[in-house]
Amino acid sequence: MTATVYAVANQKGGVGKTTTTLNVAAAMAELGSAVLVVDLDPQGCLTFSLGYDPDATEPSLNDTIVGRASLAETIVQHGEVDVVPANIDLAGAEVTLLSRTGREYLLRGELADLLDSYDAVFIDCAPSLGVLTINGLTAADEVLIPVQCETLSHRGVAQLLDTVGDVKRLTNRSLEIRGLVATMFDPRTRHSREVLRDLIARYQAPLIGPPVRKSIRFAEAPTIGTSLIGAGTDVPGAAAYRAIARELLGLPIDQELLDHAGWTDEQRDDVLDLSVEEV
Amino acid sequence: MSDEPSRPSRSRPAASPTFDRVGAPGQRRRDGLGKEALYSTAPTSAPTSQVELRCRRCDVPFGRSVVGMAKLLKPPFLWDPVRGRLWTRCPACGRRSWLQVRTGQALRVLLDRSS
Numbered sequence: 484m485t486a487t488v489y490a491v492a493n494q495k496g497g498v499g500k501t502t503t504t505l506n507v508a509a510a511m512a513e514l515g516s517a518v519l520v521v522d523l524d525p526q527g528c529l530t531f532s533l534g535y536d537p538d539a540t541e542p543s544l545n546d547t548i549v550g551r552a553s554l555a556e557t558i559v560q561h562g563e564v565d566v567v568p569a570n571i572d573l574a575g576a577e578v579t580l581l582s583r584t585g586r587e588y589l590l591r592g593e594l595a596d597l598l599d600s601y602d603a604v605f606i607d608c609a610p611s612l613g614v615l616t617i618n619g620l621t622a623a624d625e626v627l628i629p630v631q632c633e634t635l636s637h638r639g640v641a642q643l644l645d646t647v648g649d650v651k652r653l654t655n656r657s658l659e660i661r662g663l664v665a666t667m668f669d670p671r672t673r674h675s676r677e678v679l680r681d682l683i684a685r686y687q688a689p690l691i692g693p694p695v696r697k698s699i700r701f702a703e704a705p706t707i708g709t710s711l712i713g714a715g716t717d718v719p720g721a722a723a724y725r726a727i728a729r730e731l732l733g734l735p736i737d738q739e740l741l742d743h744a745g746w747t748d749e750q751r752d753d754v755l756d757l758s759v760e761e762v
Numbered sequence: 763m764s765d766e767p768s769r770p771s772r773s774r775p776a777a778s779p780t781f782d783r784v785g786a787p788g789q790r791r792r793d794g795l796g797k798e799a800l801y802s803t804a805p806t807s808a809p810t811s812q813v814e815l816r817c818r819r820c821d822v823p824f825g826r827s828v829v830g831m832a833k834l835l836k837p838p839f840l841w842d843p844v845r846g847r848l849w850t851r852c853p854a855c856g857r858r859s860w861l862q863v864r865t866g867q868a869l870r871v872l873l874d875r876s877s
Contacts, residue, residue, distance in 0.1 A: 584802045584824045585854030592855070617800050638784045646797075653801045680775035685784075755775040 486519070486601040488594065489661065489731070490623035493630060494646070495639025496610030499666030501528045502701050503629040504607040506721065507664075509563045509710035510728030516602035519558070521590070522569035523619045524609040525576075530568040533561050534708020537570035544569045547593055548576040554593035563713045565601075573615070580614045587614070587654045591622035603731075612646055620647065621654040625661040627691065630682060632668050632675040637682060644686060660688055664727060668694035670745070676754050683755070692727035692736070693746030694754070695720045719745045802854075812869035815848075816862045820855035825866055834861075 491504045501524070508518045522529040522544065527537030537543070540559065542552040544567050557567050580586040594604060606619040620626065626647055630636050640663070651658050663682055669675045683690055696719040704711050711721045722743040726736045741747065798804040803822050811825020815834075826834070840849035848861045865873075 585820070585822050586802050587800075588820070588822070588854070612797070612800070614800055634781070634784070637781060641784055649798070649801070653798075653804050677778055677780065681778045681781045684775050684777035685781065 484517075484599060484602055486598045486604045487625065487731075488598070488604045488606065488623045489625050489627050490606045490608055490619045491627045491629060492606075492608040492616060492619060492643060493628055493636070493639050494610060494612050494616075494642050495631075495636050498610075498631040498636050498639065499629045499664075499695070499701075500524075500610065501532060501607055502704075503627065503664050503666060503695075503724070503727075504529060504605045505532055505710045506712050506724035507627075507728050507731070508603070508605045509712035510725045511603055511732065512564050513712055513725070514728060514732065514734070516732065517600065518564040519567065519597065519601045519604045520564050521567040521594075521604065521606045521619075523573075523590075523606050523615050524569060525571050525573040525615075526609075527568065527570045527573075528705070529607045530566065530570070532705040532708070532710075533563075533566055535559065535566075535568055537568060540568040540570065543567075543572065545572040545576055548573070548589065549579055553596075554590075555597060563710060576615060577613050580618075587617050587621045590618040591655075594622050612642075616646075617650065617654070620650040620658060623655070623658060625659050627661050627664055628688070629664045629666045631666050632678040632682075632694070634674075634678065637678050640682060640686065640688075644688075661731070662689040662691040664691050665694035667697045669697050670694075670750065670754055676756070680755055692730050693723045693741055693744040693751075695723040695727075696745055719743060811866040814864045814866045816864075817852040817854055817859050818847075818862065819857055819859040820852060822852075822854040824854055828869070831863075 491500050493500055504520055508520045512518045520529060530537045530540060542557045544557060546552040547554045547557055554567060558565050559568055580589065606623060608616045608619040628640055628643060630640055647658060647660060665679055679694065698718045698720045700711055700716050700718050701720060704714065707714060711718065712724060722740055726740050726744055729736050802824060812828050813826045813831045814823065815826060816823040834848065834850050846863050848863050850858065850861060852859045852861060
């Protein structure tokens with residue numbers, strides 16, 4: 484087994500990168516896959532969401548960056564997935580790496596030894612473009628782009644696609660864009676629907692699974708230290724993440740799951756405006 | 763089952779002119795001192811290197827000054843003057859490998875001025 488490495492990236496903040504990473508990874512683990520998640524964000528939100536105190540977790544990813552520990556030594560085994568934790572010290576990694584030739588390849592090199600131990604590796608990138616995000620994209624096979632369906636997030640996708648172009652040209656020719664994950668989707672607003680349609684049409688990027696509906700449960704989940712999937716919370720968003728995980732694994736998606744995620748054929752045609760009026 | 767004929771459908775949604783200002787990627791001028799400065803391997807990020815090297819194992823190109831190049835000559839190393847390559851530890855991947863050595867832009871400029 485060799486893991487597929489997914490970078491979950493969008494330079495825009497607050498679009499649901501961490502929530503997407505955590506819940507898709509947990510949904511894959513629920514299907515029997517061995518999954519590793521790497522927290523590449525100095526804010527340590529993924530680490531915190533899994534119930535760890537980022538400031539009390541040692542060693543962390545920063546120890547790997549500065550050469551104090553291998554990536555394998557930093558792995559913490561959570562009940563759902565394995566995690567490489569991060570904390571605010573990772574902010575210094577940008578400076579540590581900046582003068583190093585081949586700095587883009589550090590994470591890729593560290594992950595290489597672990598790929599045989601997992602089915603999937605998810606890298607939760609920081610909401611900025613820096614050496615760490617370039618490391619995440621260089622280490623990845625595929626990029627998942629979480630996108631909140633609103634104008635500034637749309638712009639973030641344009642910027643990320645430009646960055647992916649740079650990474651493919653300079654450090655990782657085999658990097659592929661797997662597609663968009665529509666997050667915090669509210670089908671009742673015309674703006675949400677317009678943005679989603681335009682993203683799919685303009686960038687020819689496929690939409691992975693159904694859009695993830697907005698729910699206060701996602702905001703509450705980090706306090707319990709587990710994903711919504713692991714907590715067994717039954718909301719349409721959790722069903723959407725299960726469908727996304729199945730799509731990434733190439734498994735069939737039950738209509739019942741799509742219905743539960745609020746994405747029936749009629750809803751899909753209506754939201755994406757796929758019906759054509761006959762003249 | 764309804765007798766009403768189903769409406770034909772598109773396979774993809776249509777783009778909206780509302781978002782044209784958001785812009786498609788790839789229209790930006792490339793600047794070695796801008797976004798590309800993040801990449802140690804970008805051709806534009808090392809415009810003043812005196813010696814250009816490329817590792818045969820990791821395929822990472824990078825630039826060095828003459829002094830930096832001299833630091834690579836720590837034993838054991840091998841120099842192949844016929845093919846212009848050096849066997850030493852690659853600073854990018856840390857493994858011993860053949861590095862292709864070429865004169866960099868800065869050294870070419872210096873040599874041109876002196877001749």
